Structures are given as C-alpha cells and as structure tokens.
Amino acid sequence: xxxxxxxxxxxxxxxxxxxxxxxxxxxxxxxxxxxxxxxxxxxxxxxxxxxxxxxxxxxxxxxxxxxxxxxxxxxxxxxxxxxxxxxxxxxxxxxxxxxxxxxxxxxxxxxxxxxxxxxxxxxxxxxxxxxxxxxxxxxxxxxxxxxxxxxxxxxxxxxxxxxxxxxxxxxxxxxxxxxxxxxxxxxxxxxxxxxxxxxxxxxxxxxxxxxxxxxxxxxxxxxxxxxxxxxxxxxxxxxxxxxxxxxxxxxxxxxxxxxxxxxxxxxxxxxxxxxxxxxxxxxxxxxxxxxxxxxxxxxxxxxxxxxxxxxxxxxxxxxxxxxxxxxxxxxxxxxxxxxxxxxxxxxxxxxxxxxxxxxxxxxxxxxxxxxxxxxxxxxxxxxxxxxxxxxxxxxxxxxxxxxxxxxxxxxxxxxxxxxxxxxxxxxxxx
Numbered sequence: 001x002x003x004x005x006x007x008x009x010x011x012x013x014x015x016x017x018x019x020x021x022x023x024x025x026x027x028x029x030x031x032x033x034x035x036x037x038x039x040x041x042x043x044x045x046x047x048x049x050x051x052x053x054x055x056x057x058x059x060x061x062x063x064x065x066x067x068x069x070x071x072x073x074x075x076x077x078x079x080x081x082x083x084x085x086x087x088x089x090x091x092x093x094x095x096x097x098x099x100x101x102x103x104x105x106x107x108x109x110x111x112x113x114x115x116x117x118x119x120x121x122x123x124x125x126x127x128x129x130x131x132x133x134x135x136x137x138x139x140x141x142x143x144x145x146x147x148x149x150x151x152x153x154x155x156x157x158x159x160x161x162x163x164x165x166x167x168x169x170x171x172x173x174x175x176x177x178x179x180x181x182x183x184x185x186x187x188x189x190x191x192x193x194x195x196x197x198x199x200x201x202x203x204x205x206x207x208x209x210x211x212x213x214x215x216x217x218x219x220x221x222x223x224x225x226x227x228x229x230x231x232x233x234x235x236x237x238x239x240x241x242x243x244x245x246x247x248x249x250x251x252x253x254x255x256x257x258x259x260x261x262x263x264x265x266x267x268x269x270x271x272x273x274x275x276x277x278x279x280x281x282x283x284x285x286x287x288x289x290x291x292x293x294x295x296x297x298x299x300x301x302x303x304x305x306x307x308x309x310x311x312x313x314x315x316x317x318x319x320x321x322x323x324x325x326x327x328x329x330x331x332x333x334x335x336x337x338x339x340x341x342x343x344x345x346x347x348x349x350x351x352x353x354x355x356x357x358x359x360x361x362x363x364x365x366x367x368x369x370x371x372x373x374x375x376x377x378x379x380x381x382x383x384x385x386x387x388x389x390x391x392x393x394x395x396x397x398x399x400x401x402x403x404x405x406x407x408x409x410x411x412x413x414x415x416x417x418x419x420x421x422x423x424x425x426x427x428x429x430x
Contacts, residue, residue, distance in 0.1 A: 008119060008131060010174035012138045015115055017171035019142025021164035022108055024149050025085060026050075027239050028160050029097065030222030031150070031232065032089070040227050040352075042094040044344020047219030048337050049098045053105025055333035061110040065117075071176065074114040077107040078172050085165035089158050115175060116399045132402055136390045140247045147240040151233060191323040193331070196312075199324070202263060202373045203312030207328045209362045210308065211335030212342065213301050214393040216359055217242050219340040220347075221294070224355040227347060234287055241291050245299030246392075253303040254388040261379040262311040266304060267370035273300025274363035281356040297359060302392060304366075305332075309403070310388040314380045318408040325400045332393065 026047070033043045064073050084100045084107075091097075119131055146164075154160045197204045221242060225235040257265055276296030283289040309328065316324055346354030387410040389403040 008134070010177070011115060011119055012134060014171040014173075014175035015135065016138045016142040016145075017167050018108070018111060018115075019139050020146045020149065021081070021085070021168040021171070022104075023143035023146030024160070024164045024167075025088070025104065026219060027147060027150050027222040027235065028164075029088065029101070030220075030226050031235065032092065033094075033097070034223070034226035036092050038094055039344075040223060040347040041341070041344040043223045044220060044340040044342075044347075046094060046097045046101050047223065047340040047344075048215070049102035050105035050108075050219060051215050051333065051336035051340070053102040053107075054109040055330075055337065057106040057109035058113070058329065058333065060106075061113045064110070065114065070114050070117065073110060074176070075172065077110040077114075078168060081107045081111070082165045082169050085161055085168065089161050112394075112399070116402060118175070119402065132399070132406060133390050135399070136250075136392050137247070139392055139394060140243050144240045144243045144247070147236040150236045191320065191327040193327060196324055196327040196331075199315050199320075200312040201376075202266070202370060203308055203324075203328060204331055205369055206266065206304070206308040206311075206366055207332045208335045209366045210301060210305055210393070211332035212339035213297075213359055213362050214305070214332075215336035215339030216343045216355070217298065217301060218394070220343045220355060223344070224347065224352055227352045228284060230287070238287075238290055238294055241294035242298030243302075245295035245297070246302035248295075249299035250303050250306070250390055254306065254390060257307050257310060257388045258385065259382060261374075261382075262307060262314070262385070263370050263374050263379060266307055266311065267367045267374075269300045269304055269307070270363045270366040270370065273297050273304075274360045274367060276300070277356040277360035277363065281353045281360065284353050284356075293356070297363075300363065305393050306388060306391045309391060309400075310385070310407075313407055314385045321408055325403070329400050336393075 029046065030043060033046065038046075061073065080103060084104050087100060088097065091100075116135070119135060149163060150160070152160060152163070191199075193204070221239050222235055225238045230238060253265070253269065273296060276293045280290055280293035309325065312324060312328065313321055343355055343358045346358045348354070350357055387407050389406055391400070391403050
C-alpha cells in the first residue's frame with residue numbers, strides 16, 4: 001500500500017481536490033436553490049442532469065482521448081468545470097442550472113476517465129487492487145471533507161462557488177506535472193442486456209435499483225435537508241454521514257461477502273438500509289435519527305454496489321467480465337438519471353419524507369428480489385466465487401475496468417493454482 005501511495009500520491013492528491021470541488025458544488029446548489037425559491041422537483045431535474053452528462057461522457061470520452069490525447073482532454077474538461085462553477089451564481093435559474101449541471105457531469109466523468117486511465121497504467125498486476133482501494137478511499141474522503149467547506153461564511157454569495165472552482169483548477173497541477181500520457185485505450189463493448197440478465201438477473205435488477213438509490217443520495221440529500229429546514233451545519237453533517245457510513249462498512253462487508261452466499265448478504269444489507277430509511281421517515285424532526293439513518297443508508301448502498309458486481313462475476317468467465325461491467329454501468333447510469341426526478345416528485349407529493357420513502361421502497365424491493373432469487377437456483381460454492389473489489393458508484397468506466405482486471409487476475413491465478421494442485425477450479429454457475 002505504501003509503495004502504491006509513493007508512486008501515485010500526486011494523482012491521488014489531485015483526485016481528492018477534484019472530489020472536494022464536486023462534493024461541494026452539489027450540496028451548495030441545493031442550499032442556494034432552496035434560498036432562491038426553487039421547488040424540490042425543479043432541483044431534482046437540476047440534479048438529474050449531472051447523471052445524464054456523466055452517462056453521455058462515459059460513451060464519448062474514450063473517442064475524444066483517441067483523437068487528441070489524454071492531456072488535452074483532461075485540461076479542456078477541467079477548464080469547463082472551473083468556468084461553470086463560477087457561472088452558477090451569475091445565472092440562478094432552474095433551466096440554466098440544469099444545462100450547467102449536465103456540462104459539469106459530462107466534464108467530471110471525462111476527467112475521471114482520464115485520471116483513472118493514468119492510475120491503471122501506473123499499476124502492476126500485484127498493486128492493482130491496492131491502487132483501486134486507495135483511489136476509492138480518496139474519493140470518499142474528498143466528498144466528506146467538502147461538506148465542511150459549506151460552513152465557510154459567504155456574505156458575497158460568490159465565495160463558495162469560487163472555492164470549488166479554485167480547488168478543481170489546482171487539482172490539475174499535481175496530476176499533469178507528475179504523469180505522462182498513456183496510450184489510447186479501446187473501450188469494451190457492453191454485453192447485451194438480455195444476455196447479462198440471463199447470466200445474473202439479480203446483478204441487473206440490483207444495479208438498476210442501486211443506481212436510483214445512489215443518485216438520490218448523491219444528488220438529493222442536500223435538497224431534502226434544505227426542504228426540511230436544517231441549518232447549514234446540520235446539512236453538512238447530514239450529507240457527510242452517508243459517505244462516512246460507506247467508508248466504515250465497505251471493507252468489513254467485503255470480507256463477509258467472500259465467505260458466504262452473496263445473495264443472503266445482499267438481502268440483509270438492503271433490508272438494514274431500507275429499515276434505516278423507514279425510521280428516518282417516521283422521525284423526520286429528530287436530527288440524531290437523521291444522522292444515524294444517513295450513516296446506515298450510505299453504509300448499505302455503497303458496499304451493495306461492489307457486492308452486486310462481485311456476485312455477477314461469480315457467473316462469468318474472465319473473458320466476459322469486462323463486457324459485463326460495461327453493461328452494468330449502463331444500467332446503473334440510466335437509473336441514476338431518473339432517480340433524482342422520482343425523488344423530487346415523491347417529495348412534492350409526500351413532503352420531505354418522500355425522500356426516505358423512495359429509498360426505502362428501492363432497498364426493500366432489492367431485499368425481496370434477492371430473497372426470491374435464492375429460490376430460483378443454488379448459490380455458487382464459496383470456494384469458487386470471485387474476489388470482492390471495492391468500488392464507488394461515482395466511478396467511471398475505466399475504474400470499473402480496473403476493478404474487473406483485478407478480479408480477472410485473481411480468478412486466473414486461482415485457476416492456475418487449482419490446476420497445479422489437481423483440484424477443480426471451475427465456476428459453478430448454478
């Protein structure tokens with residue numbers, strides 16, 4: 001781990017600064033939108049635009065890199081991010097913010113693709129898993145730390161938009177001064193959704209539901225807090241609690257997932273997260289309850305993302321993992337676009353409590369579906385399951401492929417070891 005940090009510290013520092021800017025702008029827009037009189041549904045459309053831009057960029061950025069190179073794409077998209085962050089307070093209108101938010105989502109995805117390709121290029125087979133873990137930890141810490149910046153007094157109304165713009169601009173310096181361009185990479189063609197569903201129904205359904213849950217968490221948590229009348233300090237703590245929960249539970253649950261039926265663990269984690277959402281809906285005026293619920297939901301949703309990927313891999317050979325991950329990422333992205341808008345609609349119908357009702361329905365639905373899938377086919381033997389790799393729903397296709405490359409390396413090493421000992425290293429697809 002220290003060796004990875006020594007070789008990639010500049011890249012990881014740059015990524016943390018990027019996440020400070022990204023994590024702050026989402027919460028800040030929610031607060032300022034509420035102050036400007038935007039409705040919850042209007043803000044939900046603004047927040048959904050980020051995920052639309054993100055999904056679009058996941059398809060377009062590789063082609064841009066092949067045409068003009070990593071450095072030019074990285075610098076150009078970074079410049080657009082800084083510019084849009086400054087423009088937000090100049091034109092406070094839902095339509096303007098929706099367009100700007102879509103541009104921000106597009107640019108951040110492109111920046112992640114470029115940075116993650118550098119990380120992949122700098123990682124060896126032996127260090128790939130550690131590099132990915134560090135990268136995900138840095139991303140989470142950046143989002144958590146960003147919520148503290150929200151508390152800086154801003155009498156001008158522009159300062160809190162200037163700060164993330166500056167942070168994003170500074171982020172490029174350590175990255176561009178410490179890495180060299182990597183060769184153009186080829187994108188992996190997604191596996192057809194029909195084949196992906198036939199291979200792992202729980203993988204497809206679970207990834208779709210989690211896409212909507214995470215977009216509600218990432219895009220609408222501050223909107224809920226603003227609509228509920230929480231103070232600025234309370235909003236900061238509430239949003240941060242989701243990601244603290246993710247940081248605390250990711251590795252223990254990953255350890256468990258390598259030792260038991262992953263469907264049972266999926267059902268249990270989703271049930272806990274759904275129960276936490278229901279409790280918060282019943283006690284919306286108790287701030288301590290809200291913090292605990294955010295911790296539980298974040299601690300459930302983020303590990304579930306990694307768990308669903310690992311479970312899907314259990315039914316795939318190494319040659320199919322990359323194409324399956326591309327399909328899962330597409331399913332997740334489509335659901336993420338609709339998640340904030342459905343959340344905003346439910347908040348307009350049921351009040352702020354509709355936020356937690358939406359999350360509870362999805363997570364408890366995932367619980368029920370996972371339990372039903374357990375009746376349809378037996379689980380793979382624990383000894384034949386693949387490795388759990390830490391992933392965040394904010395990851396780009398390159399990070400997903402990096403995780404899959406690590407899973408493939410582990411699977412091939414296990415197969416080689418099984419052949420040498422004369423045991424059966426094949427997968428039991430059930």
